[in-house]
Amino acid sequence: xxxxxxxxxxxxxxxxxxxxxxxxxxxxxxxxxxxxxxxxxxxxxxxxxxxxxxxxxxxxxxxxxxxxxxxxxxxxxxxxxxxxxxxxxxxxxxxxxxxxxxxxxxxxxxxxxxxxxxxxxxxxxxxxxxxxxxxxxxxxxxxxxxxxxxxxxxxxxxxxxxxxxxxxxxxxxxxxxxxxxxxxxxxxxxxxxxxxxxxxxxxxxxxxxxxxx
Amino acid sequence: xxxxxxxxxxxxxxxxxxxxxxxxxxxxxxxxxxxxxxxxxxxxxxxxxxxxxxxxxxxxxxxxxxxxxxxxxxxxxxxxxxxxxxxxxxxxxxxxxxxxxxxxxxxxxxxxxxxxxxxxxxxxxxxxxxxxxxxxxxxxxxxxxxxxxxxxxxxxxxxxxxxxxxxxxxxxxxxxxxxxxxxxxxxxxxxxxxxxxxxxxxxxxxxxxxxxx
Numbered sequence: 001x002x003x004x005x006x007x008x009x010x011x012x013x014x015x016x017x018x019x020x021x022x023x024x025x026x027x028x029x030x031x032x033x034x035x036x037x038x039x040x041x042x043x044x045x046x047x048x049x050x051x052x053x054x055x056x057x058x059x060x061x062x063x064x065x066x067x068x069x070x071x072x073x074x075x076x077x078x079x080x081x082x083x084x085x086x087x088x089x090x091x092x093x094x095x096x097x098x099x100x101x102x103x104x105x106x107x108x109x110x111x112x113x114x115x116x117x118x119x120x121x122x123x124x125x126x127x128x129x130x131x132x133x134x135x136x137x138x139x140x141x142x143x144x145x146x147x148x149x150x151x152x153x154x155x156x157x158x159x160x161x162x163x164x165x166x167x168x169x170x171x172x173x174x175x176x177x178x179x180x181x182x183x184x185x186x187x188x189x190x191x192x193x194x195x196x197x198x199x200x201x202x203x204x205x206x207x208x209x210x211x212x213x
Numbered sequence: 214x215x216x217x218x219x220x221x222x223x224x225x226x227x228x229x230x231x232x233x234x235x236x237x238x239x240x241x242x243x244x245x246x247x248x249x250x251x252x253x254x255x256x257x258x259x260x261x262x263x264x265x266x267x268x269x270x271x272x273x274x275x276x277x278x279x280x281x282x283x284x285x286x287x288x289x290x291x292x293x294x295x296x297x298x299x300x301x302x303x304x305x306x307x308x309x310x311x312x313x314x315x316x317x318x319x320x321x322x323x324x325x326x327x328x329x330x331x332x333x334x335x336x337x338x339x340x341x342x343x344x345x346x347x348x349x350x351x352x353x354x355x356x357x358x359x360x361x362x363x364x365x366x367x368x369x370x371x372x373x374x375x376x377x378x379x380x381x382x383x384x385x386x387x388x389x390x391x392x393x394x395x396x397x398x399x400x401x402x403x404x405x406x407x408x409x410x411x412x413x414x415x416x417x418x419x420x421x422x423x424x425x426x
Contacts, residue, residue, distance in 0.1 A: 048357030049312070061301050064358075065315065068307035075300040087288040088274050094281035099262070101311075102278065106319040115346070122333060133328070144261030145277075 001026035004046060004054040006033050007209035010105055011066040012053040013170040016209075018070045020200035021161060022077045026055075030211040033110070067101055070163055082163045093157045096145065096164035100171045104138030108174065132180045139175070139185045142168075146187045156191050161198065169195040173206070214239035217259060217267040219246050220422035223318055224279040225266040226383040229422075231283045233413035234374060235290045239268075243424040246323070280314055283376055295376045306370045309358065309377035313384045317351030321387065345393045352388070352398045355381075359400045369404050374411065382408040386419070 003019070005012045005028050019026065031037045031052050038050040046062055047054040055063040055072070063069050074082050083090045106112070108131050116122040116130060146152045156164035172192035175182055182189050195201045206212060216232070218225045218241050232239065244250045244265050251263045259275055260267040268276040268285070276282050287295050296303045319325070321344050329335040329343060359365045369377035385405035388395055395402050408414045419425060 048361055049316075049354035051316075057301060059301075061305075063301070063304045063308065065308035065311040067311055067315075068304045071307055072300050072304040075303065087285050088270060088272075088276070090288065091276045091281045091285040092274075094284055095276065095278035098278040098280055098314075102280075102315050102319055103262075103264075106315055107325065111350075112320065115343070116333075119346075120329075120333065120335060120339065120343075126333065130328070130333075133332075137324075141262035148261055 001058065002056040003028050004031050004043070004052050004056070005029065005209070005211070006031050006038075006052045007206045007212040009033065009052045010170040010174060011051070013173070013204055013206060014066045014166050015053045015055065015069050016204035017166045017169065017195075017201055018073050018082060018163070020203050021080065021082060021166070021198075022073055024073070024077060028210075032211065067097060067163075067167075070097075070166065074163075080160070082161070082166065084157060084162065089151065089157060092149070092151060093162045093164045096142070096156055097167040099138060099142055099145065100167040103141070104134055104171055105174075107134040108178075128178065131178050135171075135175045135178070135180045136184075138171075139182070139188050143185045143188050146191065152187065152191075154194055161195055161200075165191065165195040165201075168192055169201055214271065215269040216241050217244050217256070217265050217269070218242065218422070218424070219244050219251075219265045220419045220425040222246065222265045223383040223387060224264070226386070226417055226419060227279045227379050228266045228268065228282050229417035230379045230382065230408075230414055231286050231295060231376070233416050234293065234295060234379070234411075235286055237286070237290060241423075245424065280310060280376075280380075283310075283379065287376075293373070295374070295379065297370060297375065302364065302370060305362070305364060306375045306377045309355070309369055310380040312351060312355055312358065313380040316354070317347055317384055318387075320347040341391065344391050348384075348388045348391070348393045349397075351384075352393075352395070352401050356398045356401050359404065365400065365404075367407055374408060374413075378404065378408040378414075381405055382414055 003026050031043055037043060044050055047064055053066060055069045063072055083093055113127055116127050151157050153159045155161050169192050216239050244256055250256060257263055260277055266279060268282045276285055296306055326340055329340050364370050366372045368374050369381060382405050
């Protein structure tokens with residue numbers, strides 16, 4: 001397996017955590033989104049959408065979308081599990097991950113921020129307000145979901161990390177990076193800290209990647 | 214099972230299709246997003262995030278996020294399957310669904326359009342340009358993904374509908390509703406038409422729901 005990666009990509013960060021939790025090693029190729037390597041014909045031949053991460057399999061197939069890649073890893077390398085065994089528990093973990101992947105992160109992507117400033121002429125202050133607004137909306141929902149369930153434990157679902165934690169930690173990292181006020185979300189930040197204590201999460205941190213600048 | 218539904222919600226539309234494809238019946242409760250029923254304490258007690266759909270199970274648990282709900286249905290009611298049997302094929306189908314669920318739909322949600330006009334003071338024309346921009350970006354990527362794979366058949370993955378079709382059809386419906394030019398995406402529209410011919414998709418159509426107005 002080869003991972004097309006970029007240190008600053010939240011979606012790649014998720015996949016790095018999942019690979020580390022499963023103890024998997026794979027070759028890594030770095031796609032510098034800042035210099036437009038994602039827009040080259042060479043990379044578009046790998047991933048027509050030009051996004052990272054891409055997980056290229058030995059048979060030449062290329063998997064895209066971080067959640068689909070994580071589910072693939074879970075199916076092919078089931079230990080340690082990143083989803084609970086019961087269908088309702090699995091649905092809960094997936095929903096927590098999707099709250100991040102569908103309801104928060106897409107709105108604060110680089111391409112969206114670029115559209116706000118470039119096409120709509122939004123200034124830096126209003127862009128930052130936008131960013132923090134969607135973090136606040138999403139984390140309010142996450143905090144409520146987590147606090148309303150007896151399944152929340154030391155991690156998002158029980159006492160071992162799952163895909164919910166894999167998705168939560170990079171989003172909290174983004175929230176801190178943009179200096180969002182996270183004090184209204186004590187459960188969110190507690191759970192993120194629990195993940196961040198683990199080697200698998202630490203080794204996946206953006207600042208510790210070979211392409212970090 | 215009880216489905217909290219709203220005829221105009223794309224995410225609910227997906228779940229309706231999946232339920233129909235599986236031949237499942239469940240009680241339905243309608244949450245009128247236009248009159249703010251999603252913001253009532255009664256509905257927030259069901260789903261703290263206040264979004265539809267929610268699938269309430271007999272034991273009182275409430276499942277959220279359309280993709281997580283569809284995966285739950287797939288695990289509990291595996292026939293007919295909406296994911297292929299091989300992990301790489303499953304990853305492909307999930308990635309196609311997530312391209313819609315993560316890269317297109319979140320940007321064109323009602324709450325986002327309201328922020329554009331209400332907070333950023335964007336006018337109707339610029340709002341429509343935004344809407345069509347993200348459809349065009351997403352469908353360009355989808356078209357490329359679909360055309361680059363030998364797995365694309367009569368449906369998105371082979372010759373039977375999968376979760377990729379379940380997510381594609383409501384997105385194409387939205388594209389048409391906002392009068393996006395879909396002519397650059399012949400594969401996308403061909404596949405959406407293949408889905409729309411099936412009873413399961415037709416019965417889930419927004420205009421055919423009891424709460425449609």
